[in-house]
Amino acid sequence: MFARVYGCTIAGVEGKMVDVEVFLSSQLPSFDxxxxxxTAVKEARDRVRAALKxxxxxxxxxxVVVNLAPADVKKEGPQLDLALAMGILQADGKLxxxxxxxxxxxxxxxxxxxxxxxxVLAMVLAARDAxxxxxxxxxxxxxxxxxxxxxxxxxxxxxxxxxxVISGEQPPTAVPRRKRQQRKNEQKADFKNVKGQESAxxxxxxxxxxxxxxxxxxxxxxxxxxxxxxxxxxxxxMTEEESLETTKIYSAAGLLVENSGLISERPFRSPHHSLTxxxxxxxxxxPRPGEVSLAHNGALFLDELPEFRRETLEVLRQPLEEGxxxxxxxxxxxxxxxxxxxxASMNPCPCGMLSDAEKECxxxxxxxxxxxxKISGPLxxxxxxxVEVTRLRYDEVAGTGQGEPSSAIAxxxxxxxxxxxxxxxxxxxxxxxxxxxxxxxxxxxxxxxGRDLLRQAFSRxxxxxxxxxxxxxxxxxxxxxxxxxxxxTKHIAEAISYRQTEFF
Amino acid sequence: MRKIxxxxxxxxxxxxxxxxxxILHRNWRCxxxxxxxIARDGKTLVFTEVKTRRSTSRGTPEEAVxxxxxxxxxxxxxxxxxxxxxxxxxxxxxVLTVDAKSxxxxxxxxxxx
Numbered sequence: 001m002f003a004r005v006y007g008c009t010i011a012g013v014e015g016k017m018v019d020v021e022v023f024l025s026s027q028l029p030s031f032d033x034x035x036x037x038x039t040a041v042k043e044a045r046d047r048v049r050a051a052l053k054x055x056x057x058x059x060x061x062x063x064v065v066v067n068l069a070p071a072d073v074k075k076e077g078p079q080l081d082l083a084l085a086m087g088i089l090q091a092d093g094k095l096x097x098x099x100x101x102x103x104x105x106x107x108x109x110x111x112x113x114x115x116x117x118x119x120v121l122a123m124v125l126a127a128r129d130a131x132x133x134x135x136x137x138x139x140x141x142x143x144x145x146x147x148x149x150x151x152x153x154x155x156x157x158x159x160x161x162x163x164x165v166i167s168g169e170q171p172p173t174a175v176p177r178r179k180r181q182q183r184k185n186e187q188k189a190d191f192k193n194v195k196g197q198e199s200a201x202x203x204x205x206x207x208x209x210x211x212x213x214x215x216x217x218x219x220x221x222x223x224x225x226x227x228x229x230x231x232x233x234x235x236x237x238m239t240e241e242e243s244l245e246t247t248k249i250y251s252a253a254g255l256l257v258e259n260s261g262l263i264s265e266r267p268f269r270s271p272h273h274s275l276t277x278x279x280x281x282x283x284x285x286x287p288r289p290g291e292v293s294l295a296h297n298g299a300l301f302l303d304e305l306p307e308f309r310r311e312t313l314e315v316l317r318q319p320l321e322e323g324x325x326x327x328x329x330x331x332x333x334x335x336x337x338x339x340x341x342x343x344a345s346m347n348p349c350p351c352g353m354l355s356d357a358e359k360e361c362x363x364x365x366x367x368x369x370x371x372x373x374k375i376s377g378p379l380x381x382x383x384x385x386x387v388e389v390t391r392l393r394y395d396e397v398a399g400t401g402q403g404e405p406s407s408a409i410a411x412x413x414x415x416x417x418x419x420x421x422x423x424x425x426x427x428x429x430x431x432x433x434x435x436x437x438x439x440x441x442x443x444x445x446x447x448x449x450g451r452d453l454l455r456q457a458f459s460r461x462x463x464x465x466x467x468x469x470x471x472x473x474x475x476x477x478x479x480x481x482x483x484x485x486x487x488x489t490k491h492i493a494e495a496i497s498y499r500q501t502e503f504f
Numbered sequence: 505m506r507k508i509x510x511x512x513x514x515x516x517x518x519x520x521x522x523x524x525x526x527i528l529h530r531n532w533r534c535x536x537x538x539x540x541x542i543a544r545d546g547k548t549l550v551f552t553e554v555k556t557r558r559s560t561s562r563g564t565p566e567e568a569v570x571x572x573x574x575x576x577x578x579x580x581x582x583x584x585x586x587x588x589x590x591x592x593x594x595x596x597x598x599v600l601t602v603d604a605k606s607x608x609x610x611x612x613x614x615x616x617x
Binding site: 026027028029061063 | 564566567569574599612613614615616
């Protein structure tokens with residue numbers, strides 16, 4: 001007559017437990033689902049009906065009412081199918097309620113097969129934290145689920161198998177052993193192949209070491225894009241915790257490749273400039289994480305920054321400042337983590353030759369003005385390093401010399417990062433770029449000469465308070481790269497130099 | 505086909521009588537259609553739709569009473585109440601299914617309203 005089983009849904013990137021209550025009454029056959037289901041959940045009616053019949057169970061010829069609790073949370077996605085089917089079988093007396101509570105996750109095919117769903121990692125974590133020890137889910141998701149410790153994950157390939165395991169007729173299949181994620185040695189772009197551009201490389205090293213935001217400005221063909229593509233090769237490896245966070249986001253976005261383990265590489269996202277605000281910040285009617293969240297713990301590269309729509313760029317303000325983004329929709333507000341390093345590039349003017357030493361720029365003052373104006377002051381204020389990239393000279397292009405390999409730079413970056421990790425232990429932040437005003441006060445104390453230099457720069461460059469803080473943060477990173485505890489004048493000077501640009 | 509339905513209704517009527525229902529009409533007809541059995545269960549007027557099936561290969565008998573059929577029965581019931589001049593009667597709709605092979609009878613009280 002009545003049964004209660006447990007399923008999960010996804011809100012943002014977090015899993016939420018859902019009580020699935022099934023009631024059968026002797027009335028004319030009907031099947032209703034109440035409790036704020038979305039379209040995919042309502043459609044479960046037809047999938048569950050067919051899956052039951054095709055697994056040689058009967059669909060009870062009665063009035064079936066399913067209530068999904070808590071009733072005020074929007075339930076989305078097809079992963080409640082399995083819980084629904086299990087609930088109906090229990091209510092119909094075809095399956096005894098298991099002694100320990102189980103959480104069921106999975107989408108049903110019409111023939112009763114179990115299909116993988118997105119967001120499994122987050123849902124299994126939620127189930128564990130809610131006290132569920134036994135979780136049944138599609139075999140294709142088992143490997144992802146096995147990343148969570150402290151739960152008993154039982155994979156199944158079909159509804160029939162799921163029922164047989166629950167009723168004890170069949171021993172559960174073992175979770176497939178996780179393959180050590182094979183570091184596909186896909187050749188990452190390496191700085192050694194970038195000729196010249198030593199100052200730009202230095203700036204990117206500083207940025208990678210402290211997690212700072214960079215804007216590269218230079219004529220077309222000077223290598224801005226290539227430089228940016230090399231950045232992943234010098235980023236420090238992710239911590240276990242960061243891996244888990246990033247994997248959760250990819251899982252919720254449905255971008256996790258089937259049967260892959262944790263994401264261990266820092267993400268590098270480079271969306272095209274036709275990007276819409278919703279695609280950048282996340283959203284949609286059933287919200288999914290956007291580019292800023294997919295770049296969480298990694299880098300977001302916006303090539304040709306002024307070509308992006310202005311409203312798209314303005315969306316960046318909150319994530320750049322806070323490290324998360326809140327997307328509000330009719331039914332609920334979702335918060336996605338989005339702490340990333342912003343890499344951007346642009347030409348100095350529409351034709352691109354303004355900063356070139358030899359070639360003449362053909363843009364009018366008005367064109368240049370409107371080109372620059374596309375990037376707002378508040379956004380520029382959030383950039384830590386401005387780097388001018390110049391066109392290479394002949395001897396640089398034709399030279400056969402190789403630059404410093406990424407591995408050497410990565411080693412320095414790694415050292416600087418471990419200094420930061422030690423310094424910020426217990427402060428809830430990981431790198432210099434994340435410092436809050438109180439951290440800046442505590443950790444960024446320049447010497448007297450440095451303070452002098454800062455005072456001059458402040459009035460000469462018309463800095464904002466935010467820009468001032470950012471200079472201090474960058475100086476901190478440069479000192480860390482030098483392995484020095486104190487911020488010296490030369491560190492301040494270098495940090496200020498990344499602020500000095502004739503373009504803004 | 506009509507034979508099966510007729511036999512089913514015969515069994516249904518006997519079944520209801522055994523339950524203590526007073527059968528008022530069998531196959532009550534008006535120009536809009538027909539109600540299989542109109543009975544009285546205590547003070548409650550019961551409009552009963554009888555469905556007989558030999559197999560469930562085309563769906564269960566209950567499923568055959570779809571929304572359209574339910575709407576029709578409501579209309580006929582109002583017609584009947586009007587015709588007989590009853591005021592504010594207590595009534596309900598039952599569906600009674602008969603398995604023509606095994607003779608098994610199932611009664612869904614208040615199957616819809």
